[in-house]
Amino acid sequence: MPTSDSRAGVASVCAAALTFSGLVATGLLAAQPAAAADPVGYQNVRINEVTSSNNDTVELYNTGSTAVSLSGWKMSDDSFSPQSFTPSASTIPAGGFVTFDSPKGLGDSDKLVIYTAGGAVADRVEWAAGKAKPAMARCGGDGTGAWVTGTTAATFGAANASGCPTSVPSASRVRINEVTSDGSDTVELYNGGTSAVGIGSWKYVDSDTSHSPVSVSSSSPSATSVPAGGYVTFDSALGLGDNDSLFLTDGNGNSIDSVTWATGGAKPSDQRCANGTGWFQTSATATLGSANTCSGGGGGGQTGHLLGGGGSLTSGCTPEAPSGTGSAPAGTSAWPGGLDVTISDNVCAFTTSTGPEGRDVSGLAFDPANPSVLWAAKNKNWLYKLVKSNGKWVPDPSWSATGKQIRFAGGSGQPDSEGVTVGGNGHVYVTSERDNADNTVPKDTIMEFDPAATGSTLTPVHQWDMTSQFPQLDTGSKDDANLGFEGVGYVPDSWLTANGWTDPLTGAAYDPANYPLHGSGLYFAGLEWDGTLHVYGLNSDGTFTTFGTVSTGKASVMDVTFDAGTQRIVATCDNTCGETHTFLKVNAAGAIVPDVTYTNPAVMPVDNLEGFAIAPTSTCVNGSREAVWSDDGVYGFGSGSSAYGHALYSGTFPC
Numbered sequence: 001m002p003t004s005d006s007r008a009g010v011a012s013v014c015a016a017a018l019t020f021s022g023l024v025a026t027g028l029l030a031a032q033p034a035a036a037a038d039p040v041g042y043q044n045v046r047i048n049e050v051t052s053s054n055n056d057t058v059e060l061y062n063t064g065s066t067a068v069s070l071s072g073w074k075m076s077d078d079s080f081s082p083q084s085f086t087p088s089a090s091t092i093p094a095g096g097f098v099t100f101d102s103p104k105g106l107g108d109s110d111k112l113v114i115y116t117a118g119g120a121v122a123d124r125v126e127w128a129a130g131k132a133k134p135a136m137a138r139c140g141g142d143g144t145g146a147w148v149t150g151t152t153a154a155t156f157g158a159a160n161a162s163g164c165p166t167s168v169p170s171a172s173r174v175r176i177n178e179v180t181s182d183g184s185d186t187v188e189l190y191n192g193g194t195s196a197v198g199i200g201s202w203k204y205v206d207s208d209t210s211h212s213p214v215s216v217s218s219s220s221p222s223a224t225s226v227p228a229g230g231y232v233t234f235d236s237a238l239g240l241g242d243n244d245s246l247f248l249t250d251g252n253g254n255s256i257d258s259v260t261w262a263t264g265g266a267k268p269s270d271q272r273c274a275n276g277t278g279w280f281q282t283s284a285t286a287t288l289g290s291a292n293t294c295s296g297g298g299g300g301g302q303t304g305h306l307l308g309g310g311g312s313l314t315s316g317c318t319p320e321a322p323s324g325t326g327s328a329p330a331g332t333s334a335w336p337g338g339l340d341v342t343i344s345d346n347v348c349a350f351t352t353s354t355g356p357e358g359r360d361v362s363g364l365a366f367d368p369a370n371p372s373v374l375w376a377a378k379n380k381n382w383l384y385k386l387v388k389s390n391g392k393w394v395p396d397p398s399w400s401a402t403g404k405q406i407r408f409a410g411g412s413g414q415p416d417s418e419g420v421t422v423g424g425n426g427h428v429y430v431t432s433e434r435d436n437a438d439n440t441v442p443k444d445t446i447m448e449f450d451p452a453a454t455g456s457t458l459t460p461v462h463q464w465d466m467t468s469q470f471p472q473l474d475t476g477s478k479d480d481a482n483l484g485f486e487g488v489g490y491v492p493d494s495w496l497t498a499n500g501w502t503d504p505l506t507g508a509a510y511d512p513a514n515y516p517l518h519g520s521g522l523y524f525a526g527l528e529w530d531g532t533l534h535v536y537g538l539n540s541d542g543t544f545t546t547f548g549t550v551s552t553g554k555a556s557v558m559d560v561t562f563d564a565g566t567q568r569i570v571a572t573c574d575n576t577c578g579e580t581h582t583f584l585k586v587n588a589a590g591a592i593v594p595d596v597t598y599t600n601p602a603v604m605p606v607d608n609l610e611g612f613a614i615a616p617t618s619t620c621v622n623g624s625r626e627a628v629w630s631d632d633g634v635y636g637f638g639s640g641s642s643a644y645g646h647a648l649y650s651g652t653f654p655c
Contacts, residue, residue, distance in 0.1 A: 041066040041340075042116050043260040045092060046143040047123045049163075051154050052132035056106040058085075059099045059156045060114070060123075062092045063143035066338070070098065072117025076209075077102070077110050078126075088157070099156045106132065109253065113209065121207035121245055123260060128252040136255075139164035139172075140277075146172035147255045171197055171250055174226055175276055176257045180286055181240040181266035182640070188233045188288050189216075189248075191226040192276040199232070200224035201251030206238050207260070213249065214238060233288045240266065261305060267642050282306060282603050284637050305340045306603050306649075308391075309642030311347030317358025317645055320633030322607040328578025328599060329553055335601045337627060338652035344392050344628065345648035352403060354380040354414070354436075361630040361647040363420035363430070363487055363559055364611035371616045374628060376648075377420040377430050381406050381413075383458065385451065393628070393648050404456055406430060406449065409463040413437055415447065418610070419487035419559060424520035427451065427461065429538075431525055433473075433484030442473040444484040446523060446538060464536070464544045466525075473529060485534075486610065487526035489560035491569060496522065499567075502590030504548040509590070515545055522547065526557030526571060533560065533571060533584075533592075550592045552582050558610040565617040565625070565655055568595060572612040574632070579609060600629070601651050605643055608632040620655040627653040 044064030051057050058075070062068055069091050074082035085100045092098040106112065111126040125147065127136050135154040138145035142159055150163040173193035180186045187204065191197055203213035217224050219234040226232045240246065245260040259280050261270050266282070271292040273281045282305050287293050313319070348358040360379035367373040374393055376384040383406050385399040395401050406415055415432035416439070423429050428449045435443045444467045447460040466485075467473075473480050493512040503510040512518070518537035525534045531554040537545035552571040559572040568583035569592065579600040587593045600609065611630030619625045629649045636643025643649075 041068045042120060042122050044068070044143075045070075045114070045122050046138070046258075047112060047114060047125045048097070048142055049135050049137040049150075049154060049156060049160060050106065050112055050125060050127075050132055051135040051156075052106040052108055052110060052127070053134065056102040057099055057154070057156055058102060058112060059097055060087070060092055061097055061138075061143040062094055064094055064339075067091050067093045067096075073122075074115045074117075075102065076113045076115070077104060077106055079107075080104050082113075082115050097157050108133075111253075120243070121209065121260070123258060124207075124245070124247050125255040125258075126247075126249050126253045128254050131254055135163065137163055139168060146175070146257065148172050170195055171256065173197070174199065174256060175272065176246060176248055176259050177231070177276055178269050178271045178286065178288060178292060179240065179246055179259055179261075179266050180269045180288070181242060181244060181261070182268055185236040185240040186233055186286075186288055187236055187246060188231055189223075189226055190231055190272075190276045191228055194228050196225050196227050198225045199250075202248065202256070203251075204236070204238075204246060204248050206236070206240060206247075207245035208238070208241075211238050231289050242267075267306075268637060284605065306343065306605075306637075306643060307340055308343040309347075309636075309644075309646060311645065313645045314348045314351060314358065316351055317348035317634070319635045319639075319645060320359050320608075321635050321638075322575050322605075322633060324608075325575040325606060326555060326577055328580045329582070329597055332578065332580055332597045332599055335598050335651075336654055337601070337624065339601055339603065341601050341604055341649050341651045342391070343643055343646045343648070344650035345646055346392060346394065347645040348634070349394070350376075350378055350382075350384070350403070350647055352378070352380065352382055354382075354405075358645065359634040359647065360632055361634075362418045362610045362632055364613035364628055364630050365420045365422055365428075365489075365561065366613050366615050367422050367426075368564070368616050369422075369426060371619050374613065375420050375422065375428055376611065376630065377417040378403065379416055379418065379632070380436060381415045381417055383417065383420070383428065383430060383449065393650075399451070400456065404458050406447065406458045407460075408432075408435070408443075408445070408447070409460050411457070411459045413443075415443075415445070416482070419485060419489075419526065421488050421490045421523070421561070423448070423490045423523075424492060429488060429490065429523065431485035431488045433486065433528070434478075434481045440476055440478045440481055442467050442470060442481040442484050444470055444473070444525075446485070446488060446525065446536070448538070462538070462540070462542055464538055464542070466534070466536070466544070466546075469534070469546070470527070470529070483529040484527060485525045486528040487557055487559035487561075487572065489524045489526075489562050489569060490521050491524055491562045492521040494520075495562070495564075495567065496586070499586035500590050501586050501592065505545075515539075517541055517543075518545065524550070524560050524562075524569060526552075526560040528556045528558065531556045531571075531573070531577075533557065533569075550584065551594075552584065553594045553597075554580065554582060558608075559612045561613055563614050565614065565620075570612070570614070572610075574609045575606045579604065579606060581612060604629070604649060604651075605631070605635065605637050605641075607635050609649075614653050617655050623655050624652040625655055627651045
């Protein structure tokens with residue numbers, strides 16, 4: 001172990017194909033629970049073009065990477081209550097357009113508000129007389145560009161570029177550049193033009209349709225102009241919610257810019273990345289009054305949000321700041337799944353009676369026979385069986401509402417439990433790198449526990465001790481002793497044989513029959529010391545067979561899992577290696593080698609995220625399944641952040 005309005009969110013999923021050597025697994029979109037009214041990614045659906053002549057047509061554009069259902073959505077203008085409309089398609093694809101004709105007509109000077117079926121404001125645009133003729137359109141980028149009046153015919157159902165003027169008016173070069181909703185509720189405007197722009201009569205409003213717009217000049221601090229290439233900041237007099245929007249209009253009521261965020265967004269801030277021109281991303285650090293750095297921001301070109309969180313730290317819940325941050329391996333690719341991530345545990349949920357508590361959750365493993373169960377190993381000799389309740393992973397009360405303590409063989413000691421996996425026999429296997437009762441001495445072991453055993457303390461059915469293989473860890477230093485077995489993954493024989501793995505002990509194709517006591521698969525233990533995987537056959541008589549090591553190309557390994565969906569072994573490293581996951585395959589020569597490495601979703605904190613698990617493909621809905629991370633230090637983005645005091649994060653991964 002290295003030292004105002006809230007709606008539940010679910011992570012969205014990358015639409016791009018996830019490509020491995022010789023393998024393609026395509027992820028399309030995350031399923032939304034049927035009971036939820038606001039669909040995944042609704043904040044990415046933006047009004048893109050509108051006309052107040054002829055058919056009074058509206059165009060919506062999806063800036064996100066997930067298709068969004070428009071079922072039950074409504075619209076209103078400045079004079080009538082929300083009305084249903086009939087879109088050209090019931091679902092708007094990622095990067096796609098949907099159009100509809102306004103059911104009530106749109107005036108020469110009017111407003112358009114789009115609502116989800118649950119009543120959330122997805123987007124809003126206003127215009128003064130003549131500005132929506134032939135059309136008001138976003139120019140400079142569909143879904144994100146500045147609102148201007150088109151100079152040619154409308155471009156409904158297609159990109160706006162051909163209908164945009166050759167030059168954007170100076171006022172339209174002022175953009176909402178950053179916004180916070182963490183109590184300060186501050187807005188930053190940026191002027192990307194070459195001349196100052198007067199904003200004394202400009203107004204803003206949030207997504208609460210009962211609120212009246214407030215002038216920028218009456219806010220604090222007051223501002224009347226934005227200098228060329230400069231910034232203006234002010235605190236919202238309306239306040240800004242955890243799931244909210246900000247809409248900016250000029251003195252005539254014409255829309256200038258807007259931003260919408262889901263639960264957990266704008267904390268600490270949402271920023272345009274790149275500064276003044278890019279998409280909004282959640283950032284770990286606010287940069288109000290200066291250029292955006294977008295540290296920790298959502299990647300992939302769309303907004304990524306950290307969703308959920310909250311609660312107060314309890315006595316004994318001691319967050320631990322991350323340490324040992326390093327760079328990702330060369331050639332690392334962006335996370336292929338959803339951009340949004342949900343905090344998926346209760347605050348300080350893992351407080352126990354041993355050690356600095358409320359932290360130290362390390363290994364994670366889904367139960368392949370029961371994917372509604374997630375096993376978690378906690379460093380100070382605890383094992384948890386977790387199940388979902390109200391969207392969060394909580395201890396299964398039928399097993400133990402407070403977790404079970406584990407011991408070494410004979411019921412002694414305090415295993416420094418780090419890695420966990422489920423074997424082919426349904427038993428739970430846990431690694432330990434030392435005995436916390438004597439923490440300067442390494443004790444690299446793999447322990448087998450029967451989850452059906454009764455009682456609040458578990459002792460191993462079998463235990464295998466590999467300590468003697470790692471003399472470099474036995475220096476009398478507790479830090480060196482703490483660099484042993486950090487993760488473990490069960491890999492079935494069927495995968496090893498089907499992929500032609502060469503047995504390093506024989507030099508021939510691996511034949512499980514040569515090892516009659518080992519069960520139905522091998523165990524890959526990750527060594528934090530140097531990032532290698534150590535391969536073992538764990539025999540029923542208490543002996544073990546060593547099959548050598550596998551290089552991951554990483555400085556350390558914190559967790560190991562076998563993913564049947566991608567047919568890969570996954571070696572995870574925390575911030576030590578830039579928060580990355582290396583997928584390993586069997587190559588043509590029969591060796592296990594790295595295939596591709598991915599970062600975490602960029603919206604996640606850069607912490608000691610030691611555990612990682614991907615749900616079985618049996619849970620897939622519309623091309624995606626859950627991925628879960630554990631934070632060894634429950635630090636999140638630091639004190640006051642929505643993630644502070646939480647250990648588990650859930651996202652999505654392609655099937």
